[in-house]
Amino acid sequence: MNTVRRKSKTRFAVLGLLSWQAMSGYQIKKMIEMGLSHFWAESYGQLYPTLEKLVQDGLATRSCGATGKRKKHVFSITEAGRACFLEWLAEPTDQPRMRNELQLKFFLAGDLPIEHGLSLLADYKTQQEDIAQTYAESERILSAALDHGEAVEDLDRVLGATSSQQMLFFLISLRHGILAVDARIDWCKESIGMLKRAQKKSRKRND
Amino acid sequence: MNTVRRKSKTRFAVLGLLSWQAMSGYQIKKMIEMGLSHFWAESYGQLYPTLEKLVQDGLATRSCGATGKRKKHVFSITEAGRACFLEWLAEPTDQPRMRNELQLKFFLAGDLPIEHGLSLLADYKTQQEDIAQTYAESERILSAALDHGEAVEDLDRVLGATSSQQMLFFLISLRHGILAVDARIDWCKESIGMLKRAQKKSRKRND
DNA sequence: TCAGACATGTAAGTCGTTACATGATTCA
DNA sequence: TGAATCATGTAACGACTTACATGTCTGA
Incomplete structure (x- = not known):
């Protein structure tokens, strides 16, 4: 209606x-x-x-x-x-539609050969590490500027006068991305470790 | 076409x-x-x-x-x-449409009063901590079961025989969620700290 | 008896992407 | 002269949600 x-x-x-x-x-x-x-x-x-x-x-x-x-x-x-x-x-931010395909895959992956799981993780890890690198570069520039109270040339060219409060908010936004991406990389490492241990154990059983 | x-x-x-x-x-x-x-x-x-x-x-x-x-x-x-x-x-997982509203807000928040930023963060933190708690409960059950090689009653009732490999994949999926949610909570804490320091500094200036 | 769970489905609408159509300007 | 970039738009489609319509079964 x-x-x-x-x-x-x-x-x-x-x-x-x-x-x-x-x-x-x-x-x-x-x-x-x-x-x-x-x-x-x-x-x-x-x-x-x-x-x-x-x-x-x-x-x-x-x-x-x-x-x-x-x-x-x-x-x-x-x-x-x-x-x-x-x-x-x-306004309070309404929480986003949660849909994470990789998490879904692992939830449903009961029958997946362990080496396929490892390859999924390796792909994802590489991809996230690329993102982490571009984030790290931005962070280096921004936090140096904040520490010294200097304007950031790149940002300044785009935005005109960039206030230190604006830079603070940029940094906070950036840190959200960085912490998220680091967590995903940590997850990859941890999971790769778990799967490798499981692989070794099952190989030993088969000897 | x-x-x-x-x-x-x-x-x-x-x-x-x-x-x-x-x-x-x-x-x-x-x-x-x-x-x-x-x-x-x-x-x-x-x-x-x-x-x-x-x-x-x-x-x-x-x-x-x-x-x-x-x-x-x-x-x-x-x-x-x-x-x-x-x-x-x-298959390799294709990366999801990235859209994070809260990160966007902070990126664009240059003119937002700091206390509004703090309230946004407080809301988000509470919400993420709720999720963290439900995750923690699931993890406790699952990893105990994995350690002792026992079947998980709750899962077992739903799925029938639950293999230890399946439980391992469940745990990996779960850990993805946990690490992500913990990272978001860490971000809240860190950001709240930054904003409070900025607030103090600007108050001192105004004295 | 009646609330709440079980159960299936559809119509209408919103959101967003992809692919196309079109043309001006710049610069090597 | 021709490729790249600047620039604006739309048609068609795919994905998804919301709201509705309809009815059954169970147990307090």
């Missing part, structure tokens, strides 16, 4: 980026890919309609890029948009 | 449960809610059509519950179904 409203967070992600600076859809996409890819993604198919809707709702304005002949829409956040974004920020 | 094939894992989750024992849709749903809820969910709207499709594809068979007048469909996995499931198990 009633419209089934689900809550897409896309608009808030977009609004949050626009709160830094006015941008085109294309720039927003690029920024998400560069800075948020480990924990957020948007496709053009979501992005452009969302921007359209933001304008309709009075949360952003569209202005045609003044300079070029090239068609380029620059979106700016409005005061209403800023208020809406801030409201979301302070 | 071509059919856009996306890969739903629902069928494998169902097949995996059916590989333990024949069940009705309702029972499958209950089992997921009881045992997998921290990392997997299915709705009836997904479940029943998936079961239908499994039967059509020859991966499961439906038999009408013999006993009662109550309409009840019992699904059993076929050999083809078992093969299909095993194939998925051994």
